[in-house]
Amino acid sequence: MTFIQSSLEEHLITEEPFYLPVGDEIEIGVATYERKLPLLLKGPTGCGKTRFMQFLAWRLGRPLITVSCHDDLSTSDLVGRYLVKGDETIWVDGPLTRAVRAGGICYLDEIVEARKDTTVVIHPLADDRRELPIDKLGQLLIAPQQFMLGVSYNPGYQSVLKDLKTSTRQRFVSLSFSYPEESLEARIVAEEAGIDLDLARRLVRLATMSRGLRESGLPEGASTRLLINAGLLIKSGITTRTACMVGVVESLTDDPDLLGSLVEMVDAVF
């Protein structure tokens, strides 16, 4: 067995990702990078956090290494470990270490999903020390100017067991994301799914309605991502109604009453 690590160049985003700024988040992102500060993105699912990070990486011309956090993620998964290869042992950098060494951007997606003891490893990296101790190598990596740490989480309906530690939270510049206002969101959906603006507007109207059901038991309304999915299905020739059903409605809830009302909304909008 051989260990092949993808080269960092593969993480370099060469084509400009589509991103429509809602406010001054790009300027803030760039300033944060220049000031060597870490960045925290929070917002509901599918509202463009990851896309923003990709855009920022492209804009800064740095490779973006994304880690999707889960509760089995260990510190070695982030920092790196020794592996045995044939008769020798080799050290393999984890994604965080690679990003630090290469001066890339390390993006920990949904950081609250990781165990709290794992996320503590980023603390020295996320303050003015900007260092990453690698105990096993006996090294202390100092992050270069180009390195940036980004994390994201969804503050919505979260379990009390999955909250961000205050000590972690208070190291970051925090950008709050939410769904863009209707006309902007329609442009995003139209552009991403390649559908016409009028159809995109209707999809957004549907999403706005579903977001109005939050007080009625729907934990989260339709995200921009779901709308794009529905748009893509329509683009492939699926009828609008079916696309909305499978692409939006069914993905939102299993509650029969909520489902019924969402179907009524689809029928009313299209």
Add this chain to the structure above:
Amino acid sequence: MNKEACKKLFYELVYPSLPNEWEVDGIIEEIVELPHSLREQLFEQIPVIWPVSNSLCLSFLEDGVRVIGSIPSDLVPKWVRAILSRYEQQGLGSARGLIVNAEESFLAPLRARNMVRFEDISKRMLFYIRGISGESVDIALDPIPYTDTTTFYVPPTISVMGSYQQNQLLYKFILTLHWGFHFLGTFKICADAGKPHSVNSAHEVGDPEERMVLSDFFSALESPDLAADLFFLIETHRVMNWLKEDLPGLTNEFVQLKSELLRALDYPELGKVSSKLTQLCSFLLFNEEQPQWLKKIKISPAIFLAPSREDTVPLLNVLYEQIAQPDELYRRPLLLELLGKHDFNRASAEIERKRQVMKETFILHLEALKNKHGSSSKQTRSTGIPDEADQAVAILTENTAESESSQLRQVLDNPETELPAELVALMEQIKEDLGHIPPSYFSAASGVSGKGFQRRGTAPVGSEETHDNMEGILLDEWDYRRNGYRKNWCRIYERELPVLHSTFVAATLDKHRGLLIKLRRQFEFMKTNEHFVRRQREGDDLDLDAIVEARGDQRAGISPSSKLFVRLQRNERDIATIFLVDMSNSTEGWVGTVIKEALVLLCEVMDVAGDPYGILGFSGMRRSRCDLYRIKDIEEPYNQNIHQRINSILPREYTRIGPALRYASGKLKSFEARTRLLVTITDGKPEDYDDYKGEYAIEDTRKALMEARGSGIHTFCITVDREAHEYLPQMFGRGNYIFIDEIDKLPMRMIDMYRQLTG
């Protein structure tokens, strides 16, 4: 088509049979007279019936000529199938009965079958209208649909249309239509008292007493009902025009019902007035041809193409003059009866009520803002280095009420001022409603806040009430005005609840048996939430990753880790919860009952989950007696005693929530658990008999919750209320509460919430 052509077509359809001409002639003569579409519908059925029975087919044509007009086109095949099966089962005579009496023997039973009861679709429709409107509106029943802008009234059943789906669509359309009235400002159109023919559609705030509600404007006319209906029709047209853009799917579906709806709701012998109105309905709502009499009046076509709110009353005046007949009794067309009416009195009262709530909340926010800026500017002065933002607000504290209102305005307009998100949203709402924030709002705020001015009872009077013999616990209370605590201010007594025997718990368990099985299973799953933990010193299996890593470390000359095992961990949950239940007298009635039911269900499922939990009830009167009733201690097992205590939860006195929160969090802190959760269930604003109310009570509650959070307790609140919404985010913090406006949902939502919070 002439008679010969018609006959030729008939012979073609029945070929190769050749019925006698004398049999056919009479029938054909009548068929020729039919409109083209109806004739086609009849002829289409000939190939279906003729092969089964020639005489039945001839009867179908002979009698069908008279009834085909009353049968919706899409139901004709169904009707024919019914005729054929009747023929096959009971012979020609009976089958003819189905043709001649189509209305009674075919359509009426069908309608009864296709009747939609609102209760069957109520939830779906409620969520639909909430989604459409984005507001937490409600639906109630009334024979004629209308809205007061918060509650939408719909008839208990609809059976006008031939199919269930169509009747359901009518419900949906009616709801959307009435939401449209509210959204497009129909209820904000008011007549000018001085000039009854002019109307002021501007956003008025003045005294509602002085404003002429449209119903009064109609009453001044000779036929108020006609005027009201004309107004309703014009506004319906305006709303439909908007719906065409906004919800084209719904509009298309509704317009497809046109012919059937008009037919079903038509009745003969209409007077001139009503028939003109019916024509107007067809024209305005279904884009039928413009009636001749209307063409003669000079009305700009733009009014019909793109109607605006300003056009409604002028158009109403023109149409009213054309249609009204002094000596004729006006009968309301059935279509309008189905679509509903406007109730201006209720709508304006409700709008006024909502404005009042918004105004009060706005003033509360302004006060808070002023106090905040007031104290910060004082600090600035003491340090002697005022910064720019503070300078803008510093003036606030040192002036009289009159000039304050304009300065408050400046603070709000100053881009440097950081406003709370709730206030910004509220200002948007007010501006949307009234067009601007009225000066009276500012003067009210400056008049009631600040030094020297007192509002709704300020400093709680420290009247010394008698304590009973029990030794209570003294707790501090937060006073936001002094920005500090009142030491040992509240006396807390923890009490036992008297034991009451009743079948309440058993009845509740019985009532929700099905739900309980489901919930137990979910909680069972939560309990046995087992997973493998890796890198353990001992365990059931080897952790291959860890071994490889250790081996690698060893080879690299580093001492390898000894954590090389995986272990199956059964329950990592270490969560202790206290549920704090409001027992104030406002929970009297079924709010209290449902809270009790919710507690019974909760206890049942918590027992399954195995998480330790306690339940405390609170109520009391004045600061000298804050009673906390022990319903279940954290470690107490769930048993008959708890049943009895839940039984005896009764509405008692007031809601002084702060001390209860402090006491409960103290209790929770002393319990060893990794995660501690404090869930409060209440039904409204905190309030006590003394001056614990308004801003003071909200701020104290907020502070108590912040203290709890500060000591590592997660707080969550469940509010059962319709009105409390405005201050909830301020008091509980965004995302830290749910708000239940349908009490029936409480048991389910409460348990769901616990599962989500701790899952």
